[in-house]
Amino acid sequence: MTQSTRPVRSVLYIPGSKERALDKARGLAADAIIFDLEDAVTPDAKDAARATLRAELDKGGYGERMKIVRINGFDTVWGRQDVEAMDGADIDALLLPKVNSAYDLETLAQMIPDVPLWAMMETPEGVLNAREIAGHPRLAGIVMGTNDLVKELGCRVSAGRPEIQTALQMSLIAARSAGACIVDGVYNAFKDDDGLRFECGQGRDLGFDGKTLIHPAQIDITNEVFAPSKADIDLARRQIEAFDAVEASGQGVAVVDGKIVENLHIVTAKALLAKAEAIANLEG
Ligand SMILES: CC(C)(COP(=O)(O)OP(=O)(O)OC[C@H]1O[C@@H](n2cnc3c(N)ncnc32)[C@H](O)[C@@H]1OP(=O)(O)O)[C@@H](O)C(=O)NCCC(=O)NCCSC(=O)C[C@H](O)C(=O)O
Numbered sequence: 001m002t003q004s005t006r007p008v009r010s011v012l013y014i015p016g017s018k019e020r021a022l023d024k025a026r027g028l029a030a031d032a033i034i035f036d037l038e039d040a041v042t043p044d045a046k047d048a049a050r051a052t053l054r055a056e057l058d059k060g061g062y063g064e065r066m067k068i069v070r071i072n073g074f075d076t077v078w079g080r081q082d083v084e085a086m087d088g089a090d091i092d093a094l095l096l097p098k099v100n101s102a103y104d105l106e107t108l109a110q111m112i113p114d115v116p117l118w119a120m121m122e123t124p125e126g127v128l129n130a131r132e133i134a135g136h137p138r139l140a141g142i143v144m145g146t147n148d149l150v151k152e153l154g155c156r157v158s159a160g161r162p163e164i165q166t167a168l169q170m171s172l173i174a175a176r177s178a179g180a181c182i183v184d185g186v187y188n189a190f191k192d193d194d195g196l197r198f199e200c201g202q203g204r205d206l207g208f209d210g211k212t213l214i215h216p217a218q219i220d221i222t223n224e225v226f227a228p229s230k231a232d233i234d235l236a237r238r239q240i241e242a243f244d245a246v247e248a249s250g251q252g253v254a255v256v257d258g259k260i261v262e263n264l265h266i267v268t269a270k271a272l273l274a275k276a277e278a279i280a281n282l283e284g
């Protein structure tokens, strides 16, 4: 699977300090894991968490799940040690928090060759520089850090998140302009299934590839909402069939369910079917 077709519907944070949770993750249905050394780990537990995480990664057993390690920023005493500790580890990406500019990513890029880089979008400066951050040659993915963003903006978030829509969309547009993957922020109320489902639907409709999660109980709903539904798959197939038929008769526009279908809709339909197939392969 290429980076662009690899599903990243559910992206679960696991504190690097929690050995039991690190082990439990080997059996969870998350598409990706963010092994966290940053905010989920207290300062006095940083050194132990780094060592625990490296040992668990070396043990392996995470299967097809994408493995992303969130390091501490370089404005802390831990950032460089985190990068050094991950040298040679079996991971798919390093995630840098609170990225303000492409220069921040370049600092990390210089320290470790080859590993794809992901960036947290969670500061006002970062959002304003989203285009240059997404355009960094090593950037493969963006994660919305909505908790930090809300803190920095000084806003209060209400249902539907209108207060941070601009930041979400600026980041998404930047990611898409660079061909990068982008996942939505966390839903803090991890026992509120209805609220999670609503926010997943909102993120999906905005164009996000998936959502970051804080608890295993959030995985199933997220996987379901970010996967193409049976109705989506059926429509995509019918669009392709109808378009093939009109194209064979020398025309360029088909009509399905009362709506026009042109070549561009076929690109979307084929991408949707490819995503559905990638998910089916992943889920075995
Ligand atoms: C939120 C939690 C503190 C809740 O923990 P707990 O009370 O232990 O939950 P449960 O008792 O319901 O746990 C049941 C079992 O599930 C395992 N578990 C819990 N959480 C995880 C997890 N994230 N990954 C894997 N496994 C997990 C427990 O070990 C239990 O297992 P067992 O004992 O075998 O039954 C807790 O869920 C938690 O710490 N979540 C992660 C919090 C986190 O990572 N925060 C940082 C990321 S959010 C952020 O910073 C985003 C961004 O930067 C921003 O700015 O927005």
Ligand SMILES: [Mg+2]
Residues within 6 Å of the ligand: 039, 097, 120, 122, 145, 147, 148
């Ligand atoms: Mg944050």
